[in-house]
Amino acid sequence: MAILAVTEQLLAAKKAAGLTFADLEAKVGADEVWIASVFYRQASASKEEATKMIEAIGADSSLIEALMECPVKGSLDPLVPTDPLIYRFYEIMQVYGMPIKTVVHEKFGDGIMSAIDFTIDVEKEEDSKGDRVKVIMCGKFLPYKKW
Amino acid sequence: MAILAVTEQLLAAKKAAGLTFADLEAKVGADEVWIASVFYRQASASKEEATKMIEAIGADSSLIEALMECPVKGSLDPLVPTDPLIYRFYEIMQVYGMPIKTVVHEKFGDGIMSAIDFTIDVEKEEDSKGDRVKVIMCGKFLPYKKW
Amino acid sequence: MAILAVTEQLLAAKKAAGLTFADLEAKVGADEVWIASVFYRQASASKEEATKMIEAIGADSSLIEALMECPVKGSLDPLVPTDPLIYRFYEIMQVYGMPIKTVVHEKFGDGIMSAIDFTIDVEKEEDSKGDRVKVIMCGKFLPYKKW
Amino acid sequence: MAILAVTEQLLAAKKAAGLTFADLEAKVGADEVWIASVFYRQASASKEEATKMIEAIGADSSLIEALMECPVKGSLDPLVPTDPLIYRFYEIMQVYGMPIKTVVHEKFGDGIMSAIDFTIDVEKEEDSKGDRVKVIMCGKFLPYKKW
Amino acid sequence: MAILAVTEQLLAAKKAAGLTFADLEAKVGADEVWIASVFYRQASASKEEATKMIEAIGADSSLIEALMECPVKGSLDPLVPTDPLIYRFYEIMQVYGMPIKTVVHEKFGDGIMSAIDFTIDVEKEEDSKGDRVKVIMCGKFLPYKKW
Amino acid sequence: MAILAVTEQLLAAKKAAGLTFADLEAKVGADEVWIASVFYRQASASKEEATKMIEAIGADSSLIEALMECPVKGSLDPLVPTDPLIYRFYEIMQVYGMPIKTVVHEKFGDGIMSAIDFTIDVEKEEDSKGDRVKVIMCGKFLPYKKW
Amino acid sequence: MAILAVTEQLLAAKKAAGLTFADLEAKVGADEVWIASVFYRQASASKEEATKMIEAIGADSSLIEALMECPVKGSLDPLVPTDPLIYRFYEIMQVYGMPIKTVVHEKFGDGIMSAIDFTIDVEKEEDSKGDRVKVIMCGKFLPYKKW
Amino acid sequence: MAILAVTEQLLAAKKAAGLTFADLEAKVGADEVWIASVFYRQASASKEEATKMIEAIGADSSLIEALMECPVKGSLDPLVPTDPLIYRFYEIMQVYGMPIKTVVHEKFGDGIMSAIDFTIDVEKEEDSKGDRVKVIMCGKFLPYKKW
Amino acid sequence: MAILAVTEQLLAAKKAAGLTFADLEAKVGADEVWIASVFYRQASASKEEATKMIEAIGADSSLIEALMECPVKGSLDPLVPTDPLIYRFYEIMQVYGMPIKTVVHEKFGDGIMSAIDFTIDVEKEEDSKGDRVKVIMCGKFLPYKKW
Amino acid sequence: MAILAVTEQLLAAKKAAGLTFADLEAKVGADEVWIASVFYRQASASKEEATKMIEAIGADSSLIEALMECPVKGSLDPLVPTDPLIYRFYEIMQVYGMPIKTVVHEKFGDGIMSAIDFTIDVEKEEDSKGDRVKVIMCGKFLPYKKW
Structure with a gap:
């Protein structure tokens, strides 16, 4: 599974901010799995939700729009995942x-x-x-x- | 997915007895999903458990032993299931x-x-x-x- | 794609009765594609619907129950169909x-x-x-x- | 599914122009799904049609020719799509x-x-x-x- | 590739009659490849065409109807054929x-x-x-x- | 199917020269499908043939040698092509x-x-x-x- | 790989006759691998060759014709063989x-x-x-x- | 099949030197197919063998070490090769x-x-x-x- | 994975004899995994070894020969096993x-x-x-x- | 199998240091296979373990963190490996x-x-x-x- 460039940026910012997804759950007011799904570009956020996420991890606001798009979902490379x-x-x-x-x-x-x-x-x-x-x-x- | 012959016999007996797996949960004292797993030969029962199941559905006692064997598990035919x-x-x-x-x-x-x-x-x-x-x-x- | 035995029986009876699925649409009061889906065991009928279908094609009433079961759906053999x-x-x-x-x-x-x-x-x-x-x-x- | 570079350019221009494919349907005089097919390089446009599309979204006219070529069609990566x-x-x-x-x-x-x-x-x-x-x-x- | 039972019957009758598909071309008035396609159940014949074929090879007339059905086409077993x-x-x-x-x-x-x-x-x-x-x-x- | 870099160069030169493969057939003295096969690197040309092709489309003579190599043939990406x-x-x-x-x-x-x-x-x-x-x-x- | 019924008959007769393929090479006057290919229905024999083979192993002469047919070749079940x-x-x-x-x-x-x-x-x-x-x-x- | 960068360098040097693998067989004192296997990184050479090969084709001595490593072998991309x-x-x-x-x-x-x-x-x-x-x-x- | 008929016979006899493969290890003088491999027709036994196995489980001596044949090995149905x-x-x-x-x-x-x-x-x-x-x-x- | 960039850096440093994984076993106090698993990003190390490994091979300390992450495991490209x-x-x-x-x-x-x-x-x-x-x-x- 290739990690998308935008996901890598988000994960790096989150790491720099020292936050877990459970921390984001509290800050954003949405479930941690769903937030992770938005980061991995499997789910789309509203402008308000995306803004909260980007601000929480201190990432560049130019990433907000990326979180609002409807992604092409599902992308475990082999049909039977190896992880x-x-x-x-x-x-x-x-x-x-x-x-x-x-x-x-x-x-x-x-x-x-x-x-x-x-x-x-x-x-x-x-x-x-x-x-x-x-x-x-x-x-x-x-x-x-x-x- | 080809249904095993033994599974078909068990499901027919259960149907004749007019019981759901939820009914069996009460009679056998085990969860309905697990009991269904035993019927579909994905899990193995002890002699006592198998006997209770067979008696509950009124099937032939010769089937008891079949429920005690360790099955080859997993058998959705295509790698990506179609159902x-x-x-x-x-x-x-x-x-x-x-x-x-x-x-x-x-x-x-x-x-x-x-x-x-x-x-x-x-x-x-x-x-x-x-x-x-x-x-x-x-x-x-x-x-x-x-x- | 292997045609199920029950489907073959139904299609044979329908042929003997000289009816198209469009004819069945009129007799059964449901869409012809949906009725065909029930015959191919991709959809399940209520007792009343199944009875109407079986009677319309003059098949044995013992087949009524088969049309009421929830089928394992989808069964084009190769992942990419050849027909x-x-x-x-x-x-x-x-x-x-x-x-x-x-x-x-x-x-x-x-x-x-x-x-x-x-x-x-x-x-x-x-x-x-x-x-x-x-x-x-x-x-x-x-x-x-x-x- | 890898999005082609030309498709990404077209979608970015369309987004900058604030238009939906339904808007393009009105401006170009062709169906929105077909126009999207041209953008995703699954269909080819005439010079006139391509020019209208490029002008409508304000993209560079050098892209007109790309929309006129006969594409290699179909490109959902896994044989069974995951989206x-x-x-x-x-x-x-x-x-x-x-x-x-x-x-x-x-x-x-x-x-x-x-x-x-x-x-x-x-x-x-x-x-x-x-x-x-x-x-x-x-x-x-x-x-x-x-x- | 499993040969269908009906195809085997037809090929056996044709062999017993000592005819090639080129001979059938002359007798039936249709191309030999197309006739072979009907025998292999990849194409469907009209009643008249099917009757001519069956009579030419001296097969049982009960097979006529089988040649008139619209077959599920294409059935080389592995996706990449080995023959x-x-x-x-x-x-x-x-x-x-x-x-x-x-x-x-x-x-x-x-x-x-x-x-x-x-x-x-x-x-x-x-x-x-x-x-x-x-x-x-x-x-x-x-x-x-x-x- | 990824188009090879050399193929892209050849197709671009041919387009700039305003020639079809049928035009090349006349100029090179070989069939258009075979010439296209050489361009797509599925067939190899002799030095003389390669030179004629490169001259006809006005491409750089450094490409002559590439057309003379024995290619690894066949490269429709999925086993069953989607085009x-x-x-x-x-x-x-x-x-x-x-x-x-x-x-x-x-x-x-x-x-x-x-x-x-x-x-x-x-x-x-x-x-x-x-x-x-x-x-x-x-x-x-x-x-x-x-x- | 499913062994064909005719191959099983041939191998059984050969075993009963106590012969190896090397023995058949001497008796039939053809290479042992090729003879094995005919037995496994991957190659076709002439009437004379087939007759010699059948006689050498003492099989029923009704099998002669089967060895003369052009087989559908290649049939290792998985694309990558496991043996x-x-x-x-x-x-x-x-x-x-x-x-x-x-x-x-x-x-x-x-x-x-x-x-x-x-x-x-x-x-x-x-x-x-x-x-x-x-x-x-x-x-x-x-x-x-x-x- | 993607050709490895190191293989491309080796083949280019060999071409520039105007040598076939048969020529290398004489110069290196090993079979041409095996030498080709080392070039395609399917086999590993000793330091002495690698040095002879690199010198024979006049390639950079920095490539010697690459020929000594144990490669990950086998890499025809589709499971069934198309060449x-x-x-x-x-x-x-x-x-x-x-x-x-x-x-x-x-x-x-x-x-x-x-x-x-x-x-x-x-x-x-x-x-x-x-x-x-x-x-x-x-x-x-x-x-x-x-x- | 379809269990071979001969394997089923052997396992049934072994079960009737009330023996584990560890018991057979002692009786036959060979490792239990290897004996199991012979039963599953993945390995071949000598006449003496096969005879000991068959006698130990009290199976019919006609099965001895089957254990001596060189099997087609490996037969987990899907390429990636599900068990x-x-x-x-x-x-x-x-x-x-x-x-x-x-x-x-x-x-x-x-x-x-x-x-x-x-x-x-x-x-x-x-x-x-x-x-x-x-x-x-x-x-x-x-x-x-x-x- | 594409080797990850981080793995390549680690292997290059290890090579420059002239160490085998058996040498690392002694220096790090953990099994050589497990250490290789960490290098190939199939296992994750604690900070202390990662530090020991990086110091032992003299690699840049910025790589320590990479060895502590939970990797996406398993990545032999074809489902059936060719090596x-x-x-x-x-x-x-x-x-x-x-x-x-x-x-x-x-x-x-x-x-x-x-x-x-x-x-x-x-x-x-x-x-x-x-x-x-x-x-x-x-x-x-x-x-x-x-x-």
Whole structure:
């Protein structure tokens, strides 16, 4: 995965400012994963949101507009990602994809979980046997239309 | 994705018994997604668990042993799945993969969320603007070992 | 693309009944493309809809239930389809994909056309220089959620 | 998908001129999707059309000739596109490809919808439950020749 | 490439009748390559044409209808065919694709050679240094429509 | 497909000279498709041929040597080309590959049409219903050797 | 790689007869690799050759005709073969492909080694440090035709 | 296949010196194919060998060290190479792979021909019907170890 | 991965006999991983070894010969395996491949670790923080031959 | 595989310092494979570890921070690596993957060997018949969680 030039500039400014995305969550008033998505150019911000982000990390205001554009999304180079952290999501889909499909159909009928009207959160769950990563996805159920 | 013969037998018996996986959750005392994973031969049950499942759906006891074997896991035929419900998880990985990686590293350091010491739940969140699907993944954080 | 056994049974019954999908549109009260989607097991029908379809083509009533299940969707074998009629849709996406993306973003903002809350119609447009195929897709615009 | 240098110049000029493709439709007298296709170098313009476009966006006249060349078309990098908006067209082809093929054959006989003698329009359909994207494809039916 | 069952039946009958496709060309009144395309289920025949073919090879008349259906076309299993004779056409496209594209554009403008309104002939050209295979493709030029 | 730097130089010189490949055919005394193949670095010229070409388009004589080298041939980036004009040759191979194979074997025995001892011509066939592109391939038949 | 039914029959008969391909070389009067190619349906035999082979292994004479047909050649399932012995030829092509190309061009000019007018032999070279496999390929040089 | 910068420098120097790889074979005292493999960075030379090569072609002595490094080997870009000369080796593996495997096992038992303890030679065999390319591969037989 | 019929028979007999591969190691006098490789038809046994295995699990002696054949090796269906246990070896190669390559070259020079003259062992290392899997690979170093 | 710029700088400094990774193991107090992994940006070091490494090779201290970042891991360009040394690990997975899976399940139950809580060592085993490469992998067994 090639990191975009604009993303590198943003990450460098953020690093220079000594801030984590959790810090930005507090300053910008939006979720840290979503802010990271804007930085990686997978999501687009409003002018107000972009301005807050750029100011928070002390980057050049000429970058504000870049954060407002609708990006071409998704860009893990090989179709099956090689990074172990990201690959685990592919594995989860391979192993639990059909079970989830069946359970969703039983609970909701024929349709899908939207990946657009959708939020995703990452939380740290402390555990004496080793902390746990909690990823919470929440998407609107979209029933298949008939016509 | 070719459905395994044993899975088809199990699903037919479950249908004949008129039970959902949520019903099985109550009867077997394990999560519905995990039970579905056992039925789709992505997870293995103990003898006691397998027996409860087979009895709950009234299937032939000769199937108990099949549920106890360690399956070859993962079998969505094309590398990029075509089923829209399952594909959305691929899309989420493509769009939110790098942002999540960054946030996990900030919260935990270099490592991954385990997909083995891992649970996944599906919940229905009622919402007047349209119900929402909530998928909660929870995996142990595994830090990279140095040596 | 392997045709499913159930689809072959349905198409054989429909042929024996001497009906086109346009005829079924009139008898069933639903669009011909959607009915074909149910026959090809890409969409699921309600009990009432399935019953009407089976009765219209004079097939065995034991097939009604099959039309009500949520199918695993999408199954053109090679990732790039070889059938010339179907391939043209791939080519359209390759050639006009970015232009459409840009125009949709200008008209609607960042988001997508749903392929779930979605209808598709095929019409014949008579033309002295050669008839034309008109394909009308209509999907709800889904704006990306921020959180 | 790498954006061509010439496309980037054109989009920058258009942005500086504060025009949408819908505005260009009015100024150039051609459809906005087709104009976007010329900008993305998927279609070629006549000298007159190219001149109008370049003048409308106030770009350098040296770019006129570039718009007149026959481009190498189609260039979504991975065979299966990852951008969610563009992917939906792939999904539509996967899910509705065979049903459409069958209906077209019933209406027209053995042949295809041309993707060359072809137009595509994008319209906004206002709807109180959420606006809808309407994509209208219209291609000449080409029957298979026998010889 | 799996040979279809119907194709195997047709080829067996033709072999039993001791006929080449060139013989069928004379009997059926259509080109041998096209007739072979119908046998391999890549093209569809009219009732009259199908009847002539079946009678010429002395096959069962129940096969007539199969030749009249619109087939799912194209089915060389790997995307890059391995059979040396067929692969050479892939190699020709790889080596001469861009040169032909340029020459066609110079002669005709932006557009394509139709592969639907199209004929293909195979001739034997006797040559003392070794006979030559002549393949003549002839397709209607389709200019890109502007709109 | 990335155009090679040397090809771009040659095409620019040819454009500045206002010549088509058909014009070069007359000046150089070789077929236009073959000359285009040399320009696209898919074929190699002798010193005399290269000199004629470079002089005809008024390019720098330092380019002569480049046209004499044996190129690494074939370079359509994706395995299945996306350009519609070039793709049609892929489609022809998919649809008519097996029929041609069978007819060639009937006419010549087991072997192939050479793509090396091979010529390819493009002609314009005027037709009141729309001009036609004629592509004539002619390759030596090579019988399989036994040993 | 799925072994064809006819190949399995031939190999079983050969095994029952207790013969190696080297034995068949002596009995049939043709090279063992070529005979193996006929058995694996990658090459076609004349009636006389096929008869000798079938008689040598004591198989049913109804198999003679099968050996005379022009097979669809090449059928290692994955594009990159997994069998270690066969893979080594792929690795040799990857590592030594460009060096061989260069040396052939220096020795012969622009062209290829035919894989059709071609023989391949396997010999055992005894060596005190470990026997060696010698594979000798010999194909006609085919110069690129100009036209 | 992108040619490495160091390879381009070496080939340019060799060209300027007016030497073929066969000339280098005489000067360096090693096979021409192996020397070409070192130039293409598929094999590594000792200091003495590298020095001889660099001196023979009159290149800068700073390049000596580059020839001594262990390269990352194999780099034909597409998995199936498109260059016709190189592709023929792929075709040979597809067509003759299984026959060779069988003959090797009969002659040697279960094991492989090493591609490491391996030499490959290219010879020109003059023939009045057309010269022939002879490629002689010779690799140590490695039997599978049991443990 | 489709399990071969013979492998299924062997595994069933072994299960009926109530033996693990570790038990077979003791009875047969060969490593458990290698015995499993013979059962999965990835390695070939001598007559004596095969007989011991078949007798140990009480299978039909007609299976002895099957274990003696040289199998077509390697057959994980997708190029990138989906089973999580097997995938980890792919990931190890992705993450540690280049570091290992460098270290091996520093220790041994240019060459490879043989995967043929090779053994692999699996051991259980008890550990109070969780048992560990130890996989020990040991292959002969093969230096690249120069010629 | 493109080598990262930072890796190239590190390897050049290490070369200038005349050190092997085994030398660094002694100086840094960590395993040579792991140190190589940090250099190839597949693993991240603490500030103290990074400082030791940079000082040991005499590189610029501005590189320290680069070694502390969590890299995007895994980047062998083709999905199946072409370098022979690295490919052997792919082959081992293809050939011994299922046998290892079975033995691990017999020894540990359903679960995997972690590739994160994991070490890998490379040792040279001297042997009069040729030295051997020993690769020792040791990963925590992770049992599948049930819930």
